[in-house]
Amino acid sequence: MMRTTVTSLTQKMVVAWRKEFKRCMSSIVTRATGKDKQSSQILVSPPLVSLDFPEIWGSSSDHDNPPSGHEICGPRTAAIIDGKSIAEEIRLGIASEVRRMKEYTGRVPGLAVILVGQRRDSETYVRNKMKACEETGINSSLVELPDDCKEDEVINALSHFNEDPSVNGVLVQLPLPEHLDEEKILNVVSLEKDVDGFHPESMGNLAMRGREPLFISCTPKGCIELLIRSGVTITGKKAVVIGRSNIVGLPTSLLLQRHHATVSIVHALTKNPEQLTSEADIVVTAAGVPNLVRGYWLKPGAVVVDVGTCPVEDPTAELGYRLVGDVCFEEAVRVASAVTPVPGGVGPMTIAMLLSNTLDSAKRAYEFT
Incomplete structure (x- = not known):
């Protein structure tokens, strides 16, 4: 009798949770599609812990050439997801929050980047990140090291940024030259400033139900x-x-x-x-x-x-x-x-999320909401 009552109660809790979950997701979609113009939320994805619910199972009564019968034909039908436009909308929200932070605290978020070597793609990525920081009002610092630099030079630069209170986010542009120990270097980045979300603790919390990573x-x-x-x-x-x-x-x-x-x-x-x-x-x-x-x-x-x-x-x-x-x-x-x-x-x-993580880090550091 007691087992039946507990099971019934649990099922009612799950039903209630699912109703609330659907309501929350409906609200998220409303904000995402622009129907709720009053919301100042920058990102529409919810906190991960708000998605967790009891794990209760219900009862259940050669690559280049397509194989025969799989020819692709017909007109284009897919919608194109415009990441550039969506990212711009997010960046406008971040810029607004940075201005508000500066007005109330006199401070703005700071991002520090370490670039090792002269890979053209890495230089391009870093340049785009620095430009995005400038456009949103986030302070940025860049340390450029030669391709043949020693591990200690990278670690010293990281340690300096870890200790700098004006820096809220620290990242090392990857990939690193082969002679450098990538894992060892990334482990030096402070958890509270690891806006790339590579820290083992952030990754571990991402994997565990009921946990919220500091950064994703x-x-x-x-x-x-x-x-x-x-x-x-x-x-x-x-x-x-x-x-x-x-x-x-x-x-x-x-x-x-x-x-x-x-x-x-x-x-x-x-x-x-x-x-x-x-x-x-x-x-x-x-x-x-x-x-x-x-x-x-x-x-x-x-x-x-x-x-x-x-x-x-x-x-x-x-x-x-x-x-x-x-x-x-x-x-x-x-x-x-x-x-x-x-x-x-x-x-x-990706760049918009980097700016968002940096802003979140600054809010925590400056106790700004």
Whole structure:
């Protein structure tokens, strides 16, 4: 009798939670679609702990050439998810908050970046981050070290920023030269200033139900924000993440699980990756392989988030190359319901999330709400 009563009570709690969850998500979608103009919230994705509920199971009565029967045909049907436009909207909100912080506290957030070597792509990324800081009113500092610098030089620069109260976010631009121990260097970054979200404690809290990480990795956070703002339902959907890096693939899979998707990870040793991917409602790919994901890999109506950014030679382009993603865009738009472009999709969102994390760090440090 008591067991029946406890079970009944638990089920009622779950039903109540689910009703409240639907109400909250409805409110999130309303803000994302711009119907609630009174809200000053910058991001629409909710705190992760607000998504946790009791885990109660109900009862249940060759990649380049598509296989036969999988030809891609028909006109383009997919909506293009404009990451550039969404990121700009977020940055405007951040700039407004920075101005308010300066007015009430006399201080603004500060971001410090360490760049080692002269990789063209890394220099471009850092330049874009510095420009974004300037546009939103965030102070930025840059330390540039030669490619052959010693480990101690990087660590000393990090330690200086860790101790500087005017710096709220510290990041090391990756990848580092091979002679440097990336893990050792990243572990020096203070947890309270690790706005890249790479700290083991942040990653661990992301993986554990009931925990809220201090920071969520910028690219995965941007992917989820894009999905929510585009009105995509994550709860209950099948999701495939292609790639399992610590920077994108792993945290993205954990974040999707926290949003109640059923997640599979596809990697280089996965058998029949196209078959697994073709069952997914949501595909997030971060393999770094140009045009890996073909149209026949995709379930009709799937939502595709392409994190890949791959330079390919193009003599007609101004720089002699152009950027493409992991997804064969021309084929995907004829199968998917929505897809992010490369460039102009996830990239701008990554920077916007970096600024958002830096602002959050400053709010904590200055006790500003």
